[in-house]
Amino acid sequence: MAEMVQKESGGAILNHWALAISCILLMITGFAFLFHLEWIGSVFGGFNTMKTVHNWVGVIFSVSLVFTMFQYLGDSLKYDADDAQWFKVAGGYLSHKVKVPPMGKHNPGQKLYYLGIALFGLLIALSGFGIWLMKENTTIMLLSHLVHNVAFVFFCIMVPVHIYLSTLANPGTLPIMLSGKVPLALAKKRYPKWVKAMGKM
Amino acid sequence: MANNTKNRKAILVTPELCIGCRACQVSCKSWNQLPGIKTHNSGTYQNPPDLSNTAFNLINFIEMPSQENPARWLFVSRRCMHCDDAGCMKICPAAGAIYRTPEGAVAFDSDKCVACKLCVNACPFDVPRYNDQGKMSKCHLCFDRIGSGMEPACTKTCPTGALKYGDRDELVKTAKVDGFSTIYGENDLGGLGAVYAFKEAPKLYGMKENPVIPSSVIFWHKYLKPLSWIGLGGVVAAAAIHYLAIGPHKDEEV
Ligand code: HEM
Ligand code: HEM
Ligand code: SF4
Ligand code: SF4
Ligand code: SF4
Numbered sequence: 394m395a396e397m398v399q400k401e402s403g404g405a406i407l408n409h410w411a412l413a414i415s416c417i418l419l420m421i422t423g424f425a426f427l428f429h430l431e432w433i434g435s436v437f438g439g440f441n442t443m444k445t446v447h448n449w450v451g452v453i454f455s456v457s458l459v460f461t462m463f464q465y466l467g468d469s470l471k472y473d474a475d476d477a478q479w480f481k482v483a484g485g486y487l488s489h490k491v492k493v494p495p496m497g498k499h500n501p502g503q504k505l506y507y508l509g510i511a512l513f514g515l516l517i518a519l520s521g522f523g524i525w526l527m528k529e530n531t532t533i534m535l536l537s538h539l540v541h542n543v544a545f546v547f548f549c550i551m552v553p554v555h556i557y558l559s560t561l562a563n564p565g566t567l568p569i570m571l572s573g574k575v576p577l578a579l580a581k582k583r584y585p586k587w588v589k590a591m592g593k594m
Numbered sequence: 595m596a597n598n599t600k601n602r603k604a605i606l607v608t609p610e611l612c613i614g615c616r617a618c619q620v621s622c623k624s625w626n627q628l629p630g631i632k633t634h635n636s637g638t639y640q641n642p643p644d645l646s647n648t649a650f651n652l653i654n655f656i657e658m659p660s661q662e663n664p665a666r667w668l669f670v671s672r673r674c675m676h677c678d679d680a681g682c683m684k685i686c687p688a689a690g691a692i693y694r695t696p697e698g699a700v701a702f703d704s705d706k707c708v709a710c711k712l713c714v715n716a717c718p719f720d721v722p723r724y725n726d727q728g729k730m731s732k733c734h735l736c737f738d739r740i741g742s743g744m745e746p747a748c749t750k751t752c753p754t755g756a757l758k759y760g761d762r763d764e765l766v767k768t769a770k771v772d773g774f775s776t777i778y779g780e781n782d783l784g785g786l787g788a789v790y791a792f793k794e795a796p797k798l799y800g801m802k803e804n805p806v807i808p809s810s811v812i813f814w815h816k817y818l819k820p821l822s823w824i825g826l827g828g829v830v831a832a833a834a835i836h837y838l839a840i841g842p843h844k845d846e847e848v
Contacts, residue, residue, distance in 0.1 A: 424822070424823070426687035426688070427687070427819055427822065428819075428823075429687075429688075429689035429690075430689070431689045431690075434689060439706075440687075440688040440689060440691075440706060440708050441688075441706075441708050443708075444687075444688075444708040444710065485843065486836070486840070486843075487840065488840070489840070489841070489844060524710065524712070528710075528711040528728075531714075531715050534711070534712065534715045535715050535716075535808055535810050535811070536810075538685070538712065538715070538810070538811070538814065539810040539813070539814060539818075542814050542818045542819075542822070543818060545818075545822055546818055546821045546822050546825055549821075549822045549823070549825045549826040549829075550825040550826070550828075550829050553826060553829045553830050553833060554829050554833065557829075557833035557836075557837075561833075561837055561842060562833070562836070562837065562842050562843060563842065563843045564842055564843070
């Protein structure tokens with residue numbers, strides 16, 4: 394068995410799946426509200442239960458989002474020269490011939506993705522609570538309704554990209570979010586600066 | 595939904611003919627089995643002071659002295675306008691909670707309402723009200739009566755013809771022939787299902803001058819809603835194309 398290094402802690406993995414599953418449930422029920430998809434409603438036994446589910450799963454999403462701030466926010470705010478170069482070669486995603494600069498624990502695409510999730514996650518959560526709990530205030534209701542749906546468009550576009558990049562597009566990435574571990578040999582290729590910082594290279 | 599068809603029904607309100615007897619308020623309560631509510635004297639004969647979940651219609655008492663008549667009163671019937679382009683229907687997230695009847699009425703189904711109270715915020719006329727479970731209620735043009743060929747309780751009861759029910763086109767035409775210069779609601783919001791025959795400016799009768807659905811709701815309906823599924827479909831397609839045309843990351847290249 395090849396030597397493995399720990400990339401994600403057990404807590405982080407648990408929280409990622411709480412965030413991911415709640416987010417996807419919210420998106421599915423959200424789509425059902427937007428387009429009156431009765432077949433989705435009937436899975437929940439009607440729109441009334443589906444609304445209760447949406448609201449309380451929203452609470453799980455919000456709590457989980459707060460936890461991610463401790464896990465990823467610090468790292469996601471730091472960018473260096475290699476990160477700038479990474480953007481110039483589009484992360485190597487548009488051609489296999491370009492040279493991708495050495496990366497740390499997360500590449501700048503992941504870091505920006507996290508910042509997007511943090512920002513729009515906060516907006517969608519706050520506006521969600523606005524629609525849920527501030528029913529008597531027209532200004533808050535209309536503003537929340539707008540913000541909730543602007544943020545929803547962001548999620549509709551970014552979440553599939555994230556899922557594609559962490560599964561099909563990058564074989565070997567998904568196990569990181571399952572076991573937390575990555576083979577040292579692979580980590581040296583993909584995250585050399587992170588492995589160096591740990592003193593294993 | 596374009597409802598300016600031959601079949602579209604409407605209520606024509608003619609304040610000139612109204613004597614303020616409020617029989618319409620009573621008959622509405624009676625047909626819809628709505629309880630009376632305790633209100634306060636607010637210094638006018640109008641009662642109740644506002645629409646509520648047990649008062650689907652009411653007569654606005656407006657004191658408007660004129661040259662000839664120092665004690666002039668305007669009696670204006672107020673209720674859901676059954677808009678063709680209805681803000682309440684647009685914003686409602688619950689399938690079937692607010693629906694259009696074949697006669698063009700905007701009716702509702704309390705069982706399907708999820709009590710989110712979004713509808714009143716998108717209604718240009720501040721009409722929807724809520725019961726203690728938060729479920730929406732409002733005038734439904736007596737969908738249960740008109741659906742079987744009867745007229746609404748309020749128009750049936752009206753003794754003077756101030757409230758008339760019928761084919762929308764016909765009502766508008768007769769009101770014009772009868773010399774009413776302003777037909778309120780003829781074209782607003784795609785045409786209202788409650789049209790008003792006035793001899794003076796609608797403002798005098800307490801009517802909103804340019805009723806519109808809030809712009810954020812229009813923007814959401816026109817752009818954000820399609821953008822969410824176009825965005826989702828677009829990136830899924832882009833990912834598939836990327837996978838086929840360029841292919842996944844290969845570690846040998848790093
Ligand atoms: C079911 C589909 C999903 C899969 C397979 C998946 C997979 C992964 C994997 C493998 C990582 C680790 C990447 C690495 O350490 O290099 C990751 C990170 C992350 N995921 Fe997911 N994820 C999914 C859904 C979601 C959803 C729906 C959300 C958000 C709302 C989300 C938010 C995040 C965040 C914030 C990170 C942190 C690191 C980063 O910036 O990429 N994930 N995901
Ligand atoms: C990733 C997270 C979320 C997504 C993708 C999402 C998506 C949606 C969508 C598309 C709608 C329907 C559009 C509308 O009618 O306004 C909606 C409605 C709503 N959402 Fe969310 N939402 C999320 C999080 C939340 C949170 C955190 C809460 C609150 C705790 C929340 C509460 C609501 C409420 C109250 C409504 C109004 C509709 C109703 O009450 O039935 N949402 N959401
Ligand atoms: S008046 Fe208000 S409640 Fe009635 S149909 Fe128009 S938007 Fe809906
Ligand atoms: S309160 Fe009921 S009728 Fe009004 S928008 Fe919400 S679900 Fe629809
Ligand atoms: S049409 Fe029916 S529900 Fe509407 S105000 Fe008249 S009696 Fe009431």
